[in-house]
Amino acid sequence: MATETLTPVSPPRRRRQRRDLGALRRLLIHLGLILFAMVMIYPLLWMLSASFKPLDEIFSDPSLFPSTFEWRNYVDGWTALPHPFHTYIFNSMVIVAGAIIGNLVSCSMAAYAFARLNFPLKGMLFAIMLATIMLPIHVVIIPQYILFNNFGWIDTFWPLIVPKLLATDAFFIFLMVQFIRGLPRELDEASQIDGCSYWGTFLRVIMPLCVPALATTAIFTFIWTWNDFYSQLIYLRDIDLQTVPLALRLFLDAQGQTSWGSLFAMSIVALGPIFGFFLAGQRYLVRGIATTGIK
Amino acid sequence: MTDNEVAVAPTARRSTGGPPGPAATPDSPHPKRSRRTLRKSARRRESWAALSFLSPFIVGLLVITIGPMIASLYLSFTDYSLIGDANWIGLENYQRMLDDPRLLASIGVTFRYVFISVPLQLAMALALAMVLDRGVRGLPIYRSIFYLPSLLGGSVAIAIMWRQVFGTEGLVNQVLALFGIQGEGWISHPDYALDTLIILNVWTFGSPMVIFLAGLRQIPAMYYEAARVDGAGPVRRFFNITVPLLTPIIFFNLVLQIINAFQAFTQAFIVSGGKGGPSDSTLFYTLYLYDRGFTAFDMGYASALAWLLLMIIGLFTALNFLMSKFWVFYGD
Numbered sequence: 188m189a190t191e192t193l194t195p196v197s198p199p200r201r202r203r204q205r206r207d208l209g210a211l212r213r214l215l216i217h218l219g220l221i222l223f224a225m226v227m228i229y230p231l232l233w234m235l236s237a238s239f240k241p242l243d244e245i246f247s248d249p250s251l252f253p254s255t256f257e258w259r260n261y262v263d264g265w266t267a268l269p270h271p272f273h274t275y276i277f278n279s280m281v282i283v284a285g286a287i288i289g290n291l292v293s294c295s296m297a298a299y300a301f302a303r304l305n306f307p308l309k310g311m312l313f314a315i316m317l318a319t320i321m322l323p324i325h326v327v328i329i330p331q332y333i334l335f336n337n338f339g340w341i342d343t344f345w346p347l348i349v350p351k352l353l354a355t356d357a358f359f360i361f362l363m364v365q366f367i368r369g370l371p372r373e374l375d376e377a378s379q380i381d382g383c384s385y386w387g388t389f390l391r392v393i394m395p396l397c398v399p400a401l402a403t404t405a406i407f408t409f410i411w412t413w414n415d416f417y418s419q420l421i422y423l424r425d426i427d428l429q430t431v432p433l434a435l436r437l438f439l440d441a442q443g444q445t446s447w448g449s450l451f452a453m454s455i456v457a458l459g460p461i462f463g464f465f466l467a468g469q470r471y472l473v474r475g476i477a478t479t480g481i482k
Numbered sequence: 483m484t485d486n487e488v489a490v491a492p493t494a495r496r497s498t499g500g501p502p503g504p505a506a507t508p509d510s511p512h513p514k515r516s517r518r519t520l521r522k523s524a525r526r527r528e529s530w531a532a533l534s535f536l537s538p539f540i541v542g543l544l545v546i547t548i549g550p551m552i553a554s555l556y557l558s559f560t561d562y563s564l565i566g567d568a569n570w571i572g573l574e575n576y577q578r579m580l581d582d583p584r585l586l587a588s589i590g591v592t593f594r595y596v597f598i599s600v601p602l603q604l605a606m607a608l609a610l611a612m613v614l615d616r617g618v619r620g621l622p623i624y625r626s627i628f629y630l631p632s633l634l635g636g637s638v639a640i641a642i643m644w645r646q647v648f649g650t651e652g653l654v655n656q657v658l659a660l661f662g663i664q665g666e667g668w669i670s671h672p673d674y675a676l677d678t679l680i681i682l683n684v685w686t687f688g689s690p691m692v693i694f695l696a697g698l699r700q701i702p703a704m705y706y707e708a709a710r711v712d713g714a715g716p717v718r719r720f721f722n723i724t725v726p727l728l729t730p731i732i733f734f735n736l737v738l739q740i741i742n743a744f745q746a747f748t749q750a751f752i753v754s755g756g757k758g759g760p761s762d763s764t765l766f767y768t769l770y771l772y773d774r775g776f777t778a779f780d781m782g783y784a785s786a787l788a789w790l791l792l793m794i795i796g797l798f799t800a801l802n803f804l805m806s807k808f809w810v811f812y813g814d
Contacts, residue, residue, distance in 0.1 A: 213618075213619075216613060216616075216618060217618070217619075217620075219613075220613065220614075220618070220624055223610075224624060224627045224628065227627065227628065227631065227685070228627060228630065228631075230643060230644075230647050230653060231630075231631075231634070231643075233647075233653055234643045234646075237646075245646075246651040246656075247651075247656065248656070249653055249656040249657050249660070292538075293538040293539065293542070296535045296536070296538060296539070297535065297536055297538070297539035299535055300531075300532045300535035300536045304528055304529075304531060304532040304535070305525070305528055305529070305532070306528065306529040306532035306533065306536075307529060309532075312536070312540075315543065316539070316543075319543070319547055321741055321799070322547065322551075322792075323741075323744070323745050323788075323791060323792060323795060324745070325745065325768055325771055325788050325791055326550075326551060326554060326788045326789065326791065326792045327546070327547060327550035327551055327554065327788075328550075328775075328788075329550075329554055329557065329775050329781050329784055329785050329788060330549070330550035330551075330553035330554045330557065330785075331546065331550050332775075332776075333553070333564070333781070334545075334549075334550065334553075336564070350542060350546045352538060352542075353538045353539065353541050353542025353545070353546055354538050354539035354542050355542045355543075355546045355547060360539070384531075385528070385531035385535070386531070386534075389535070410633055413637075414634075414636050414637040414638075416636075416637075416638055416747070416748040416751070416752075417747050417748065417772075420751075421772075421776055431638075432637065432638040432639075432748075435638045435639060435642060436638055436752060439642055439645075439752065439755075440755065440756075447646060450642060451642075451643070451646075454638075454639035454640075454642050454643060455639075457637065457638070457639040458634060458637065458639050458640075461633060461634060461637070462630075462634075465626075465630065465633055469622075469626060472629075472633075
C-alpha cells in the first residue's frame, strides 16, 4: 500500500515519550517472560532439589531449597536395583554409541546420493524416504519383532542398532540432503576433475564440510536414543540388559511411593546427559530444527 | 516450511538439465556415437555409484520398513500369536474391533488428547514466538529455557516427575494448599488423569515455537512499517500480516504435531503404570496396541490395530492437506 512512506518523521518530543513508554513495555515483557519461564521450569528445578530432600519434605515443602542436603538419596538410588545404576548407564551408552555411528555413516551416504548423484527412480525413492519420516513405528514394530525373534535377537542390542546402520532414521537423511544442497557444486566438480571418484569426493570434500550437519545428527541421535523407551521396552526384557529408562520404570514399579527421593535422584542422573548435550550443542540443535522443522 | 516444498521435487533441476543428446539416427557418424556411448557409460557409472551409497538405505527400506508393513497387513488377516502358525481368518480381526469396548475407549482418549493438546500447544508456541520476535534482549536464553522441555518431555524421568507433581501430595497440591485449596489426586482421578497428560504435551511447546520463530524472521519488516503508516494497530497487524504470512508454518506444525500426538506412548505408560488407568482414562491407542501385541501376544489383532492407526493418521493428514487449500497462504 503506502510503501513509499517507509520512514515517517515524528516530532522529537513525541519520540522521547514513546521511548519511555517503550522502556516500560520492554520491562513488563521481560517480567512476564521471566515469570512464565519460572513456572515452566519450576518442576524441573523442584525435582532437582527434591532429589536432595528427605522423604517427608518432598511431600510437604514446595520450595526449591532442601533444609539439609541428603546425599543418601543418590547412594541409595544407585544400588536400589538388582544391578548398580552404572550398569544401566553402560547399556544405554552402548546402544547410543551404535546408533550414532550407524546414523552418521548410513544417513550421510544416502544423503550424498540424493543430493548430488543422478540415478533412475531418484524422485520416487526420495518421496518414499520423506514419507517414512512420518510412518508410525507402531505399524512396523510387530513384524519387526517377529523378524528379530527369528534371528534370535530378542534380548540383544542388535534390534536397536542394526536398523540405524541401514539408514532407517530418514529424518537425518533429509537433514543432510538439505545441508549438502547448500554446498557449492563447484567443489565436487573440481575434485572430480582432479581425479576423485564419487567415493573420494564424498569422503574428502563433502564429509569434511558436513561437520555441522553431522554434529546435529549425533546430538539428536544421542538424545532420542537415550530417551527412547518404547523399542527398548519391547526388545530388552533381560534384567542384565536393562537401560536407563527401563531401570527407572523398574524402580518406579518396585519401590513406588516409598523412595521418591532416590527415584528422583536417579531421574536427575538420567536427565543429566541430555541437559549436558543440550548446553553443549544448542547451536546445532536450533539450526537443525530451523532447517528441517522437526523436533 | 518452504524447504520441504523444494525438497519434494529434488530431481527437477538435474533431470531436465544437461545438454540434449545428439539426434539418435542409426547411421550417425562415428565420433558422435562414441561421445554418446561415453556419456552413457558415465551416466551408468554414476548410477552404480549412487547404488553403492544407497545400499544400506535400500536394504533398510525393504527389510525394516516396507517388508514389515506388508507383513503386518497380512498378519492383520490372521490369528498369529508368536507361537504356532498364522491362520487366515479373513476380516475377523476387523469385525472384532467393532465391539471391543476398550478399543473404542482408547480411540476416544486419543482423540481428546490429540485435538485438545495440539491446538493449545501451538497457540502457546505462537504466542511466545510473537513476544520473543520483537527483538527482546536475551532471546537465546529465553528460547533455550522454553525449548528445554521439548527435549526432555519424552523421557521416563519427566513422566516420573509428572506423576509426583500431579499426585495427591504432589507439588501442585502443595502450592494449592498455600492458597488454602484442597487439591485432588489428579493422576489417580479418572476425570483429570488425561488432563495432566495434555498439560505435559502443552508443556513441550518449545519445538514448534522455534519453528515459528524461524518463520517470523522471514516476514519482511517493511510490511509492518507500511501497515503502521497506514494506521493499522497491533491486533490488525497480527491478523492481516502475521497470520496470513505464517499460515504455511502453522500448517506444517499442525500436521507434524498431530502425527506426533497420535503416537504418544511413554508418558501415558509411565504415568498410568503401564495400564492406561484409572479406569482406562489414559488408555492411549498406542498403549492398547502394546497391550494386545506385547502383553497378550495377540499379534494378528494387534497388526489390525496398527493398520487402523495408520489409516486414522493418514486420514487426518490427508484432511489437513485438503483443508489447507482454504486457509494456507503461499504468497506469490
